Amino acid sequence: MKIGIIGSGQLGYMMINTMRRYPIEFYVIDDNRGPSSEIADKFYDVSEYKEFVDACDYVTYEFEHISSEILHYADRQGKLRPSLKAVELKKDRSLEKKFLKDHNFPIADYEYAETYKDAFNMAKSFHKAVIKSCMGGYDGKNQYYINPDTEYENHPDMPYVIEEFIDYDYEASIIAVRDEKGKFFNFEPSFNYNQNGILIYNISPVKNTLEMIDIAKRLMVSLDYIGVMGIEYYVKDENVIINEYAPRVHNTGHHTLTGSSISQFEEHILAVSGMDAVRPDLFVPSGIVNIIGTGIDGKISRILELGKTNIYWYHKNEVRRKRKMGHVNVYGDTYAEIEEKIKNIMGILYGEDLEKFI
Amino acid sequence: MKIGIIGSGQLGYMMINTMRRYPIEFYVIDDNRGPSSEIADKFYDVSEYKEFVDACDYVTYEFEHISSEILHYADRQGKLRPSLKAVELKKDRSLEKKFLKDHNFPIADYEYAETYKDAFNMAKSFHKAVIKSCMGGYDGKNQYYINPDTEYENHPDMPYVIEEFIDYDYEASIIAVRDEKGKFFNFEPSFNYNQNGILIYNISPVKNTLEMIDIAKRLMVSLDYIGVMGIEYYVKDENVIINEYAPRVHNTGHHTLTGSSISQFEEHILAVSGMDAVRPDLFVPSGIVNIIGTGIDGKISRILELGKTNIYWYHKNEVRRKRKMGHVNVYGDTYAEIEEKIKNIMGILYGEDLEKFI
Numbered sequence: 001m002k003i004g005i006i007g008s009g010q011l012g013y014m015m016i017n018t019m020r021r022y023p024i025e026f027y028v029i030d031d032n033r034g035p036s037s038e039i040a041d042k043f044y045d046v047s048e049y050k051e052f053v054d055a056c057d058y059v060t061y062e063f064e065h066i067s068s069e070i071l072h073y074a075d076r077q078g079k080l081r082p083s084l085k086a087v088e089l090k091k092d093r094s095l096e097k098k099f100l101k102d103h104n105f106p107i108a109d110y111e112y113a114e115t116y117k118d119a120f121n122m123a124k125s126f127h128k129a130v131i132k133s134c135m136g137g138y139d140g141k142n143q144y145y146i147n148p149d150t151e152y153e154n155h156p157d158m159p160y161v162i163e164e165f166i167d168y169d170y171e172a173s174i175i176a177v178r179d180e181k182g183k184f185f186n187f188e189p190s191f192n193y194n195q196n197g198i199l200i201y202n203i204s205p206v207k208n209t210l211e212m213i214d215i216a217k218r219l220m221v222s223l224d225y226i227g228v229m230g231i232e233y234y235v236k237d238e239n240v241i242i243n244e245y246a247p248r249v250h251n252t253g254h255h256t257l258t259g260s261s262i263s264q265f266e267e268h269i270l271a272v273s274g275m276d277a278v279r280p281d282l283f284v285p286s287g288i289v290n291i292i293g294t295g296i297d298g299k300i301s302r303i304l305e306l307g308k309t310n311i312y313w314y315h316k317n318e319v320r321r322k323r324k325m326g327h328v329n330v331y332g333d334t335y336a337e338i339e340e341k342i343k344n345i346m347g348i349l350y351g352e353d354l355e356k357f358i
Numbered sequence: 359m360k361i362g363i364i365g366s367g368q369l370g371y372m373m374i375n376t377m378r379r380y381p382i383e384f385y386v387i388d389d390n391r392g393p394s395s396e397i398a399d400k401f402y403d404v405s406e407y408k409e410f411v412d413a414c415d416y417v418t419y420e421f422e423h424i425s426s427e428i429l430h431y432a433d434r435q436g437k438l439r440p441s442l443k444a445v446e447l448k449k450d451r452s453l454e455k456k457f458l459k460d461h462n463f464p465i466a467d468y469e470y471a472e473t474y475k476d477a478f479n480m481a482k483s484f485h486k487a488v489i490k491s492c493m494g495g496y497d498g499k500n501q502y503y504i505n506p507d508t509e510y511e512n513h514p515d516m517p518y519v520i521e522e523f524i525d526y527d528y529e530a531s532i533i534a535v536r537d538e539k540g541k542f543f544n545f546e547p548s549f550n551y552n553q554n555g556i557l558i559y560n561i562s563p564v565k566n567t568l569e570m571i572d573i574a575k576r577l578m579v580s581l582d583y584i585g586v587m588g589i590e591y592y593v594k595d596e597n598v599i600i601n602e603y604a605p606r607v608h609n610t611g612h613h614t615l616t617g618s619s620i621s622q623f624e625e626h627i628l629a630v631s632g633m634d635a636v637r638p639d640l641f642v643p644s645g646i647v648n649i650i651g652t653g654i655d656g657k658i659s660r661i662l663e664l665g666k667t668n669i670y671w672y673h674k675n676e677v678r679r680k681r682k683m684g685h686v687n688v689y690g691d692t693y694a695e696i697e698e699k700i701k702n703i704m705g706i707l708y709g710e711d712l713e714k715f716i
Contacts, residue, residue: 013378020375020397021670021684023654039378039397259641261616261689262668276662281689283617283641296381304634310620312379326379331619331639 002027003273004056004079006070007063008034008043010314010324011249011265014257015062016040018265024273027056029070035315036062046070053077060227060272062248064090065136081272082227086247093134093161096244103222105215106241108234109164119160120152128165133158143197166241168234172206175253176216177228177267179277184220185267186213187260188282192232192252196358198322201342203287203335204255211240219245228253228268251290251324258310258329259286286331287338289345293321293357302348306341308332322358360385361631362414362437364428365421366392366401368672368682369607369623372615373420374398376623382631385414387428393673394420404428411435418585418630420606422448423494439630440585444605447581451492451519454602461580463573464599466592467522477518478510486523491516501555524599526592530564533611534574535586535625537635542578544571545614545622546640550590554716556680559700561645561693562613569598577603586611586626609648609682616668616687617644644689645696647703651679651715660706664699666690680716 001024005012008030016026016039028040029052037043044052049070053059059074064087071087074080089096094112101107109126113119116131123129123146133142135158144155145165171194176186188205189212216231219242230250232243253264261281271277296303296313303309313326328345332338350357359382363370366388374384374397386398387410395401402410407428411417417432422445429445432438447454452470459465467484471477474489481487481504491500493516502513503523529552534544546563547570574589577600588608590601611622619639629635654661654671661667671684686703690696708715 017375017378020371020673021668022658023671023673258619261642261666270662276659278662278667279665281642281666284619284639300380301634304628304636307637308619308639309636310379313381315378315381 001025001058001273002056003269004029004052004059004074005036005040006030006059006061006066008032008037008040009062010035010316011062012036013039013314014254014263014312015249015265015269018257018263019269022269024269027052038315049073053079058273060248060268061087064247082225082229082247083223086223086225086229090245090247091135092159093132093244094159097161100219100242103219105219106239108166108241111162113160113162115157116155116160117152117157119162120146122162124148126162126164128167130163130165131160132163133160135159141197166234166236168236168241170206170235171232171243172209172212172235172240173202173230173232173250173252174209174212174216175228175230175250175256175264176213176220177264177271177277178220178225179271180226180274181276182221183277184217185277185279186216187253187256187264187280189213189233190252190255190287195354196322198292198358199251199290200292200354200358201287201289201346202252202255203285203338203342205282205285208235208238215240215242227272228264230264254288254312254327255286255329256280257312259284259331284331284333285335285338286329287342288327288329289342289349290324291326291328291349292324293319294325294349295319296326296349299348303328303345306344308337308341309345359383359416359631360414361627362387362410362417362432363394363398364388364417364419364424366390366395366398367420368393368674368684369420370394371397371672372612372621372670373607373623373627376615376621377627380627382627385410396673407431411437416631418606418626419445422605440583440587440605441581444581444583444587448603448605449493450517451490451602452517455519458577458600461577463577464597466524466599469520471518471520473515474513474518475510475515477520478504480520482506484520484522486525488521488523489518490521491518493517499555524592524594526594526599528564528593529590529601530567530570530593530598531560531588531590531608531610532567532570532574533586533588533608533614533622534571534578535622535629535635536578536583537629538584538632539634540579541635542575543625543635543637544574545611545618545638547571547591548610548613548645550610553712556650556716557609557648558650558712558716559645559647559704560610560613561643561696561700563640563643566593566596573598573600585630586622612646612670612685613644613687614638615670617642617689642689642691643693643696644687645700646685646687647700647707648682649684649686649707650682651677652683652707653677654684654707657706661686661703664702666699667703
């Protein structure tokens with residue numbers, strides 16, 4: 001069997017590595033040669049997208065900001081998984097929000113604007129709000145937090161959504177999988193700690209997950225979804241609100257590589273290639289610390305010596321500020337034990353100065 | 359860092375796959391292109407062994423029947439791990455047995471003979487015995503079971519060891535690791551079921567392991583060993599006897615890929631590349647069924663549907679009788695649950711007729 005992956009980043013890299021143990025060949029397409037281009041059975045430039053799709057039995061993606069041409073062509077050939085709709089909604093935040101609202105999923109109040117000035121004025125009507133560009137923003141790019149004291153500043157005109165700012169207690173997320181037969185399984189949701197809009201660390205499991213699981217199940221059914229999905233939630237007074245979904249494996253699901261019977265990467269490839277998704281068992285609580293904007297030369301042994309740690313390095317061509325270079329998995333018998341290890345790992349990676357790297 | 363692996367079989371394949379997550383390049387050398395030649399960063403023919411060794415920071419092996427030239431050259435460059443001695447003893451069963459006896463490890467009584475006829479006569483003096491060729495035999499090749507009724511048959515003259523036949527209760531094995539600093543860790547030993555000299559399935563953990571662990575620790579120290587070692591034991595009335603050791607990752611350690619915090623493959627590469635071995639934690643009892651002499655087309659979904667199963671396919675170029683094509687990992691809360699699953703997997707793979715495949 002031949003599986004095509006659109007995008008050559010670390011998510012595809014981990015898909016290929018964890019699924020090499022199946023009788024599958026992996027073809028990768030991208031407009032630049034990211035980490036997974038080096039381990040793919042074949043690499044295609046985007047200009048060769050028809051040959052790429054034609055050569056594959058199934059086509060999936062590890063990144064949602066992809067040329068529509070490839071997606072549409074793969075969809076027309078009946079090979080695209082997850083569905084075209086699931087990824088098209090992600091090309092514009094306002095479409096995603098409208099879909100979620102129309103289907104009665106819990107989201108923050110929001111508005112839509114076509115200029116930054118309109119967006120700013122609408123934000124003011126919300127007391128506190130976040131302005132996010134409809135297109136292209138992730139990891140906190142093109143996002144502006146507006147409170148009653150915020151003065152107007154110029155930003156480029158483009159479509160924006162304006163969301164009521166939720167002063168949430170914490171962010172959580174779920175990784176779930178649905179296969180061709182409609183079988184649904186979820187991993188234990190995680191608690192996520194973000195800074196500057198970037199995931200710094202997370203720990204799974206988190207409490208009060210019934211609603212998170214129910215939302216995941218309903219959302220995947222409503223999109224007739226095949227594959228792994230990540231959904232980010234805000235939790236406030238034990239109420240769950242969807243921040244956004246990702247129609248792919250997700251950075252907050254890397255903990256599934258340690259302490260689970262199967263990882264999100266394996267589940268995704270099983271599901272998109274017509275095989276059966278598998279019930280994932282959680283053997284032990286686990287979490288991750290992202291390695292952002294720094295190398296790990298000389299740090300590997302210090303991290304391993306902590307015990308109950310695993311290192312994942314993405315083999316990117318250079319270290320850059322804000323760039324996810326890898327992550328460290330950690331597990332432990334208790335939440336407190338994992339938190340302590342995360343603190344130690346953060347110290348080894350960033351010293352006292354995380355802000356310098358993110 | 360660049361690690362060289364001598365041998366391109368499934369053991370090297372799993373080493374590379376599981377350690378792709380470290381900043382390491384993997385070079386492979388072999389006289390034929392086995393599975394790992396396809397995923398190595400660079401593949402060398404044996405005639406290029408000097409270039410291979412010179413290009414690597416460390417050199418290890420996944421197979422002990424290797425040309426001494428490569429081993430000696432890598433050793434002279436100070437790059438060979440595990441040590442030359444550990445693998446040289448494996449080139450001749452009589453050397454291995456002498457070493458173990460001289461160092462007071464528990465082994466079955468044995469003799470040495472240079473012709474098959476001498477071997478046969480010595481075997482007769484043991485009541486029941488096994489004759490094994492000193493060189494080149496594995497997976498039950500060139501092994502002859504002799505009992506008081508056995509009549510003489512001609513077999514080629516070559517050096518043999520003649521071992522007292524141990525009517526053991528069961529076979530067990532341990533996978534252990536020792537790093538450069540002398541740190542020692544062991545995985546939980548497993549119960550192994552063999553037929554026709556080939557491992558069919560195993561389950562870990564097994565009972566009464568203190569002596570197995572103690573032997574592993576002492577043996578690795580006595581060889582000044584770096585890397586993972588597998589040791590096969592016979593257990594008779596709770597007494598432990600060494601059958602043989604393997605100076606490498608081992609077929610009976612594949613269960614460590616499921617339900618453990620880290621696998622034998624990762625431990626081996628950590629240790630041989632000068633990093634710290636890591637304490638492995640067992641999250642849940644696990645085992646394997648070897649896939650021998652058969653493909654898995656059409657069987658994957660049936661195996662996955664059993665639940666608590668993982669499939670490992672080695673990507674060998676063709677299916678042959680007796681050939682290890684892959685394995686299925688299985689885990690469960692109890693020994694009985696795992697045994698039941700193993701029975702089901704065996705049924706899917708072999709029907710009622712295992713002997714046809716092995």
